[in-house]
Amino acid sequence: MSDERIRPRFDELSFSQRLGEHAPLLLAPVLAVLGLIAIGDPTTWLTLTVAGLAMGLMIFIMASGLTIVFGLMDVINFGHGAFVAVGAFVGVTVLSLLSGWTGTPDIVMNISAILLAILAAMIATGAMGWLFERVIVMPVYGFHLKQILVTMGGLIVTEQLIHVIWGPDALHIARPETLQGSVIVFGAAIEKYRILAVAVGLALFFAMRHVLRKTRIGLLVRAGVENGEMVEALGYRIKALFLWVFVAGSALAGLGGVMWGLYQETITAQMGSEIMVLVFVVVIIGGLGSVEGCFIGALLVGLLANYAAFLAPKVALVSTIALMVAVLMWRPQGLYPVVKAK
Amino acid sequence: MLVRIISGDMPRSRLLSLIVLVIGFSLLFAPFLFPGIKSLDTAARIAIFIVLVASYDLLLGYTGIVSFAHTMFYGIGAYGTALALDAWGPSFWAMGLGTLLGALVAAVLALLIGLFSLRVRAIFFAMVTLAIASAFAVLVSQMSAFTGGEDGLTYRIPRELTPAFRLMTDKILDVSINGRLLAYYLIFFCALVLFLVLLRIVNSPFGTTLKAVRDNSFRAEAIGYRVIWYRTGATVLSAVVAALAGSLLAIWLRYTGPATTLSMEIMINILLMVVIGGMGTMYGAVVGATIFILAQTYLQDLMGIASKATDGIPLLSELIAPERWLLWLGVLFILSVYFFPTGIVGRLRGEVK
Numbered sequence: 048m049s050d051e052r053i054r055p056r057f058d059e060l061s062f063s064q065r066l067g068e069h070a071p072l073l074l075a076p077v078l079a080v081l082g083l084i085a086i087g088d089p090t091t092w093l094t095l096t097v098a099g100l101a102m103g104l105m106i107f108i109m110a111s112g113l114t115i116v117f118g119l120m121d122v123i124n125f126g127h128g129a130f131v132a133v134g135a136f137v138g139v140t141v142l143s144l145l146s147g148w149t150g151t152p153d154i155v156m157n158i159s160a161i162l163l164a165i166l167a168a169m170i171a172t173g174a175m176g177w178l179f180e181r182v183i184v185m186p187v188y189g190f191h192l193k194q195i196l197v198t199m200g201g202l203i204v205t206e207q208l209i210h211v212i213w214g215p216d217a218l219h220i221a222r223p224e225t226l227q228g229s230v231i232v233f234g235a236a237i238e239k240y241r242i243l244a245v246a247v248g249l250a251l252f253f254a255m256r257h258v259l260r261k262t263r264i265g266l267l268v269r270a271g272v273e274n275g276e277m278v279e280a281l282g283y284r285i286k287a288l289f290l291w292v293f294v295a296g297s298a299l300a301g302l303g304g305v306m307w308g309l310y311q312e313t314i315t316a317q318m319g320s321e322i323m324v325l326v327f328v329v330v331i332i333g334g335l336g337s338v339e340g341c342f343i344g345a346l347l348v349g350l351l352a353n354y355a356a357f358l359a360p361k362v363a364l365v366s367t368i369a370l371m372v373a374v375l376m377w378r379p380q381g382l383y384p385v386v387k388a389k
Numbered sequence: 390m391l392v393r394i395i396s397g398d399m400p401r402s403r404l405l406s407l408i409v410l411v412i413g414f415s416l417l418f419a420p421f422l423f424p425g426i427k428s429l430d431t432a433a434r435i436a437i438f439i440v441l442v443a444s445y446d447l448l449l450g451y452t453g454i455v456s457f458a459h460t461m462f463y464g465i466g467a468y469g470t471a472l473a474l475d476a477w478g479p480s481f482w483a484m485g486l487g488t489l490l491g492a493l494v495a496a497v498l499a500l501l502i503g504l505f506s507l508r509v510r511a512i513f514f515a516m517v518t519l520a521i522a523s524a525f526a527v528l529v530s531q532m533s534a535f536t537g538g539e540d541g542l543t544y545r546i547p548r549e550l551t552p553a554f555r556l557m558t559d560k561i562l563d564v565s566i567n568g569r570l571l572a573y574y575l576i577f578f579c580a581l582v583l584f585l586v587l588l589r590i591v592n593s594p595f596g597t598t599l600k601a602v603r604d605n606s607f608r609a610e611a612i613g614y615r616v617i618w619y620r621t622g623a624t625v626l627s628a629v630v631a632a633l634a635g636s637l638l639a640i641w642l643r644y645t646g647p648a649t650t651l652s653m654e655i656m657i658n659i660l661l662m663v664v665i666g667g668m669g670t671m672y673g674a675v676v677g678a679t680i681f682i683l684a685q686t687y688l689q690d691l692m693g694i695a696s697k698a699t700d701g702i703p704l705l706s707e708l709i710a711p712e713r714w715l716l717w718l719g720v721l722f723i724l725s726v727y728f729f730p731t732g733i734v735g736r737l738r739g740e741v742k
Binding site: 123183186191196197201320323362371372 | 521723
């Protein structure tokens with residue numbers, strides 16, 4: 048046998064293969080263009096697109112924690128919606144305490160009130176996440192069936208406790224003074240709050256990307272997703288790492304809860320489990336464990352939900368399910384499968 | 390003979406046999422033992438839920454699949470019967486045809502969902518079914534021209550099953566023998582037959598293979614069983630039985646709406662009943678459903694009294710207010726997943742896991 052044969056060969060991927068790898072990146076722009084063609088009127092389209100991006104990014108905030116937790120430790124938290132609801136309730140309570148700050152037409156005061164509310168909500172849900180991981184999730188590592196059941200139980204109990212603490216009725220909350228109403232951009236009315244939501248969502252996405260790609264903790268998390276046992280063998284305590292990732296994911300759910308609560312202007316104890324449907328769709332579309340996939344999935348779901356709500360209001364939610372089915376037909380593991388099917 | 394009827398699956402505990410017998414007899418003679426509209430209604434709901442919960446147990450307990458679409462199939466059955474009775478008038482053939490069509494639709498949908506999402510992994514199925522079921526519930530309440538929307542459908546059932554129909558003029562044990570009683574027995578015997586069929590299924594070679602798939606799917610595949618077909622088969626079977634239970638509900642209530650059939654709340658109730666009763670044991674469904682529905686109907690009254698008694702203490706009276714009964718069941722649920730994974734039935738059988 049000649050030497051040439053054993054030498055490893057590095058095949059160049061063909062152009063279509065490389066295109067196929069990056070194809071998911073094109074999905075959101077393609078969907079936006081399709082939306083423009085279907086809607087026809089550019090100003091309406093602009094309004095809907097910004098609304099879709101805002102909704103998508105808020106879902107991304109809630110879904111990102113879930114997907115990382117799954118990727119790292121193979122735990123799917125069906126109680127994630129409870130954190131969203133608790134975050135919203137804590138945030139709204141803080142905002143109503145700061146009604147002096149939110150009532151004035153001063154943007155600095157308004158934004159700092161929201162930031163304080165977000166901070167309080169994230170601390171509360173982060174602490175709750177810590178408790179949840181220690182008490183509810185830890186005893187059932189490795190048992191999917193039990194995980195689903197106990198986290199579901201945690202969801203039930205938390206929702207009931209919200210009723211006990213904040214009463215059984217829905218709470219209404221007005222957005223701070225300067226974030227009410229809309230601005231006109233290129234003739235299209237765009238709600239001010241949605242611009243804030245887009246800004247927060249994008250900032251979070253890039254911050255997360257930075258942490259995951261450029262920092263030591265991010266490296267450990269990505270390595271843990273790839274091969275947890277190996278990371279442990281190298282001397283890192285992956286359990287401790289996971290606890291903090293879980294806390295961070297719960298805190299993100301709290302952040303998402305505040306944003307979503309202000310977006311809806313009405314919060315109920317069930318809001319978490321309602322939004323979880325979209326969160327799950329996004330996580331499935333993106334591929335379990337993938338932050339980038341989750342981001343693209345969230346944008347797709349947000350845009351499609353808003354276009355569909357305009358074009359055919361009755362099938363708005365069904366359209367996202369159809370999207371999920373279509374994506375899974377194309378890529379059965381989601382757009383960017385990170386975790387190998389086990 | 391008796392052993393054959395229950396497919397050789399004995400309760401394997403004296404106390405459990407006693408409990409199951411008491412439940413069976415109470416349901417059989419419910420109209421005479423517990424006269425009154427509320428208690429008869431409770432008995433009928435127990436019978437229907439035993440079937441529904443047992444069919445869910447086929448998935449959860451015997452196959453190890455978590456589905457959140459079980460109420461969707463339940464709803465499809467109920468709406469099948471309801472729409473048929475609404476469209477074709479109150480006749481038995483409309484009722485039967487609607488029931489069959491509902492079961493058929495449920496079977497096809499379950500087949501599609503199963504083949505589509507059981508390929509990857511079980512946890513995926515839980516998420517996909519959750520998404521699909523809630524989309525379905527929204528769809529049903531949106532298509533109000535067809536389904537009556539949030540208000541649901543009210544329709545008439547065949548006259549022979551209504552209180553207006555008198556079978557005989559005399560009363561037996563002070564209970565008038567009317568169509569309502571007939572309707573109850575129709576439901577009771579249908580539920581009994583369906584339960585025995587489920588018992589037969591789980592004790593057949595098919596059921597044994599399901600347990601093998603649950604315990605070690607990799608090994609089952611290696612031995613030569615196509616795991617996906619067994620999982621999908623279990624999904625379809627449980628969907629059909631759930632749809633039939635839904636039809637029974639539609640006949641009993643003479644009303645079908647999203648709140649009674651499709652809501653997430655009912656799905657959670659089913660989960661609670663299966664886990665508290667005991668996963669992977671058909672008798673667990675009997676015990677779980679009975680306890681849960683009795684608690685739902687009567688425990689809330691008790692909690693109301695307790696809550697009034699502790700009126701002065703602020704947090705405690707909130708915690709035991711009758712609306713908060715789900716809180717305590719949730720706690721019980723979590724504890725039973727940890728400490729009694731085999732539920733009440735497993736405890737009674739003295740299994741230590």
